[in-house]
Structures are given as C-alpha cells and as structure tokens.
Amino acid sequence: MLLDKLTEQTGSKQWQPKIVAFFCNWCTYTAADLAGVSRIKHAPNIRVIRVMCSGRVDPQFILDAFSKGADGVLIGGCHPGDCHYQEGNYKCLRRFQMLKRVISSLGIESERLRLEWISASEGDKVRVVVNDMVAKIKQLGPLGLPVKYKEWAKEMHVLDSEIAGKEEVYA
Amino acid sequence: MPDKPKLAFYWCAACGGCEESVVDLAEDILFVVDNVDIIFWPVGMDFKKSDVEKYADGEIVVSLINGAIRSSEQQEMVQLLRRKSKVVIAYGACAQYGGIPGLANEFEKEEILKWVYEDSPSTYNEEKVRPLIKYKANGSDVFLPELWNVVRPLNKVIDVDYYLPGCPPSSKLLKEAVLVLLSGKLPPKGTVLAPDIALCDECPRKDTKPTDLAFTEFLRPNLHNIDPEKCILSQGFVCMGPATRSGCGALCVGGNMPCTGCYGPTSRVKDQGAKILSSICSNVEAKTEKEIDVVLKGIPDPVGTFYRYSLAGSILRKKVSI
Numbered sequence: 321m322l323l324d325k326l327t328e329q330t331g332s333k334q335w336q337p338k339i340v341a342f343f344c345n346w347c348t349y350t351a352a353d354l355a356g357v358s359r360i361k362h363a364p365n366i367r368v369i370r371v372m373c374s375g376r377v378d379p380q381f382i383l384d385a386f387s388k389g390a391d392g393v394l395i396g397g398c399h400p401g402d403c404h405y406q407e408g409n410y411k412c413l414r415r416f417q418m419l420k421r422v423i424s425s426l427g428i429e430s431e432r433l434r435l436e437w438i439s440a441s442e443g444d445k446v447r448v449v450v451n452d453m454v455a456k457i458k459q460l461g462p463l464g465l466p467v468k469y470k471e472w473a474k475e476m477h478v479l480d481s482e483i484a485g486k487e488e489v490y491a
Numbered sequence: 492m493p494d495k496p497k498l499a500f501y502w503c504a505a506c507g508g509c510e511e512s513v514v515d516l517a518e519d520i521l522f523v524v525d526n527v528d529i530i531f532w533p534v535g536m537d538f539k540k541s542d543v544e545k546y547a548d549g550e551i552v553v554s555l556i557n558g559a560i561r562s563s564e565q566q567e568m569v570q571l572l573r574r575k576s577k578v579v580i581a582y583g584a585c586a587q588y589g590g591i592p593g594l595a596n597e598f599e600k601e602e603i604l605k606w607v608y609e610d611s612p613s614t615y616n617e618e619k620v621r622p623l624i625k626y627k628a629n630g631s632d633v634f635l636p637e638l639w640n641v642v643r644p645l646n647k648v649i650d651v652d653y654y655l656p657g658c659p660p661s662s663k664l665l666k667e668a669v670l671v672l673l674s675g676k677l678p679p680k681g682t683v684l685a686p687d688i689a690l691c692d693e694c695p696r697k698d699t700k701p702t703d704l705a706f707t708e709f710l711r712p713n714l715h716n717i718d719p720e721k722c723i724l725s726q727g728f729v730c731m732g733p734a735t736r737s738g739c740g741a742l743c744v745g746g747n748m749p750c751t752g753c754y755g756p757t758s759r760v761k762d763q764g765a766k767i768l769s770s771i772c773s774n775v776e777a778k779t780e781k782e783i784d785v786v787l788k789g790i791p792d793p794v795g796t797f798y799r800y801s802l803a804g805s806i807l808r809k810k811v812s813i
Contacts, residue, residue, distance in 0.1 A: 336778065375773070378765070378766075378769055379766075379768055379769045380760075380761055380762045380765045380766065380769075380806065381767035382765075383762060383765055383805075383806040384761075384806055385806055386806075386807065387806045387807060387808075400778065403648075410778050411773035412773075413778075413780065413783065414772045414773050414774075414775045414783050414787075415769050415773055416770045416776075417772070417780060417783050417784055417787055418768055418772040418787050418790070418793055419768060421793055422764070422768065422793050422794055422797070423776070423807075424549075425597070425793070425794050425810075426597070426794065426807050426809075426810045426811060427810040427811035427812065428807075428811055441647075443546050458738070463811070465807075465811065468811060469808070472640065472641045472808075475640060475641070476566060476639070476643075476648065480570075
C-alpha cells in the first residue's frame with residue numbers, strides 16, 4: 321500500500337518538459353496575454369520571455385537555453401507581412417531554418433525548436449501550440465544537457481585521481 | 492643566464508602549424524632567445540617531461556600551449572605545466588576553441604576509431620586490431636594515452652591566463668605578446684591578445700561591402716571564381732569576417748579566399764557559429780520556407796562552415812549522444 325502510494329507520488333513528480341518561449345511583444349506575447357485574460361487553460365511548461373520582435377531572438381539565446389536545461393524552445397512572432405518592424409519575422413524564419421539543421425546535426429531533435437506565427441487576436445492558438453509542443457516533447461523525453469555535460473567531465477576527473485594516486489606512491 | 496625568464500612551449504591536439512608560427516618569427520626569434528630561456532619545446536629541442544617536473548611550482552614564467560585536449564596524456568601534461576607556470580597562454584585556435592580537431596566532436600569516439608582502424612579506404616586491418624591502452628610486454632606494463640570522448644579547449648581543462656588567437660597566430664601577435672610579458676605590464680586575466688573588433692574593420696575590401704546584403708544563392712570557392720576587388724561576402728561566398736576577430740591582417744582575403752574564422756569571435760560574442768549563422772542567414776532574400784531552404788542548401792555543411800574552429804568551445808560543445 322505504502323509503496324504504491326510512494327510510486328504514485330514520485331510518478332506524479334516525474335519529469336516535466338521545460339520549454340523556453342520567446343514571444344514577440346506585438347503579436348504572440350499579446351496573444352498569450354489574451355489567452356490569460358480569457359482564462360484559456362494550457363500546459364504550464366512554458367517560461368515566456370518577452371522580446372520586442374522575433375527577429376531579436378539571437379540563435380545564441382536558443383543554444384544557451386538548451387545548454388542550461390531547456391527541453392524545447394518555442395519562438396512566437398507576427399504572421400508574415402505583419403511584423404511591426406517590417407522584416408524581423410522573416411529574419412527569424414531564415415535563421416530558424418538553418419538553426420534547425422545545425423542542432424539536428426549536433427544530435428538535438430529539430431522538433432525541440434519550433435517557430436509559430438501567432439497574431440495578437442489568436443489567444444486560442446497559444447493554447448493549441450503550447451499543448452501540442454508539450455505533448456511532442458514529452459514523447460521525445462528530456463534533453464538534459466547540463467546532466468550530459470557533467471557526465472562528459474567525468475573522464476577527466478578519473479585521471480585527476482589517478483595522478484594524485486601516483487604522486488602519493490612516488491612521494 | 493639564470494635570471495632570464497623561463498619559457499615553455501607545448502603542443503597537444505594540433506597540426507604543428509603553431510610551432511611553425513614560432514619559427515616564422517625569423518630573425519626576431521634571436522630577440523626572444525636573447526631575452527628568455529626556452530626550457531621546454533618538444534618539437535624543437537630535446538627535453539623530457541622529467542625536466543619539467545624538476546622545476547619548482549610557478550618557476551616557469553610563461554607556458555605557451557597550443558592544440559586542443561583530447562587525450563589523457565595531453566591532460567596530464569597541461570596540468571603539469573599549469574602547476575609549474577606563472578602564466579599560461581592558450582596559443583592558437585585549437586587551444587582557444589578546439590580548432591579543427593574540435594570538429595571531431597561531431598562524432599562519437601567509436602565512430603572515429605572504427606573509421607581510422609577499420610573502414611577508411613587506406614586501411615588494411617583484417618583482424619580489426621585496435622591499439623590497447625594497457626598491454627603487457629616482456630613482463631612489464633606498457634601504456635598508451637587514452638582518447639577522450641570529448642575534445643576540449645584548454646580552458647576547460649586548466650586555468651588559462653591569456654589567449655593568442657589564430658590558425659596559427661600571426662608572428663606579429665606573438666612578438667607583441669612576448670614584448671608585453673617581458674615589460675611586466677600584464678593585461679587583465681582572460682585577455683585575448685589581439686584587437687577586439689571584427690575582421691571587416693581591417694579588410695582591404697571594406698569599402699566595397701554594401702550596407703544591405705541580400706543573398707539569392709551561396710557560392711563555393713572551389714566551384715566559382717572570386718572577384719579579387721569586391722567584398723567576398725557580397726559576391727555570395729560565406730566569409731566569416733563579420734563574426735571574426737581581426738589581428739591577422741586579413742591574410743586570407745589578401746589571398747583572394749574568404750575568411751574561415753580562425754581568430755574566433757570578439758569579446759561580445761559567446762558563440763561564433765551561432766552569430767555568423769544569424770548574420771548570414773537573416774540576409775537571405777527569400778521570404779518563404781521553401782525558397783529560403785533552396786538558398787540555404789548552398790551551405791551544405793553548416794556546422795563545419797560556421798563552427799570550423801569553434802565547435803569544442805561553442806555553447807553546445809559536442810554532438811549530444813543519444
């Protein structure tokens with residue numbers, strides 16, 4: 321009984337995807353705001369970062385998010401032709417197309433990076449996109465780069481202790 | 492003699508080009524030798540590890556270490572040199588960012604060993620013999636260095652004081668660095684001993700660089716001729732200049748070839764590959780996914796192009812093993 325309860329509890333505390341979301345100020349962030357005001361419920365796995373434009377999302381931000389433990393990165397911008405700064409979302413799209421290739425050749429599934437056009441009035445699309453992305457990333461499982469970095473570092477530490485051991489012998 | 496500062500050179504996973512750049516000092520090397528004692532330089536002089544071990548901790552004034560770290564032997568040697576040296580300089584692109592050897596991080600260790608010892612066309616190895624790390628011969632143990640799974644830049648293994656960028660660093664930079672060290676006026680720790688501005692700034696074709704670029708296709712220098720007067724990037728060739736530190740004097744552009752980024756990024760950039768990807772791709776003219784992909788196909792190997800020297804030191808570091 322107790323054991324069942326324990327597994328149930330730890331089961332409920334199981335891994336949940338962490339998704340970093342870069343939403344543009346003019347469209348997608350406003351849409352997420354609308355979703356909130358309209359009390360639309362969506363999965364709570366996204367951490368929204370407001371940027372002025374999807375064109376402001378430097379690929380370095382995305383790689384940084386992955387390397388610090390994000391399981392997915394979602395970028396939300398204005399529909400093509402609607403960018404507040406005219407060209408920003410196109411710039412974002414072009415970088416995105418190439419960055420997907422780069423991350424997948426470095427072993428990160430390209431589905432972990434997603435770009436969506438969500439206009440200010442599309443509160444419900446926020447729900448659909450977020451829920452769908454969370455479901456897909458749950459299927460992929462954790463990316464867990466910080467854990468991997470620690471594992472990679474182990475091979476060097478083994479030698480450290482070996483050398484320390486040798487020095488003791490010689491001393 | 493005894494008061495001359497002691498200097499050590501060492502090489503790890505590197506091609507030897509950095510050693511060559513020391514020789515490239517030409518007659519200036521006499522100036523270096525006049526002012527310092529080279530106490531360790533495996534490629535040029537006959538010293539052993541035990542010679543280094545004899546020095547007191549911190550007795551060597553400067554160690555210039557080139558090459559990435561990818562084996563147990565290299566790790567052990569640089570840790571030894573770190574202990575014995577006051578100042579450690581990561582010399583060249585491999586020590587600074589992993590360099591070309593860092594591209595091995597695109598593959599698993601097993602993939603690499605299998606290719607080298609079994610599958611490559613020039614290999615004849617029917618019994619699939621691989622070198623052993625430990626082997627008993629005539630009753631005693633023989634050891635070989637172990638290959639690590641990850642290629643690392645020097646600063647991921649030991650504490651590094653300064654960086655001399657380049658593949659290899661230019662003799663001018665080396666000479667300036669030696670002068671700075673001899674003057675005793677040391678720059679703040681972590682300084683990259685090269686100008687902190689993009690290569691375009693010292694590029695002889697700077698004036699022909701348009702304010703707005705719009706790529707309709709990407710060309711490759713092995714298939715198309717490069718106009719020797721015009722900005723190489725504006726002609727549609729991938730030139731890493733905008734995301735690369737200056738200091739080389741735009742040597743490659745001078746030879747009518749695009750910059751490949753060996754000097755690494757400036758201090759404001761964390762990930763050179765991501766930054767040049769950002770800059771170049773956002774200037775593609777196409778606006779739909781399909782059209783964009785067609786243009787971007789002109790860059791068949793984005794990791795090898797954008798991260799040619801910096802993969803091991805980049806944010807992601809290595810292909811994530813699944």
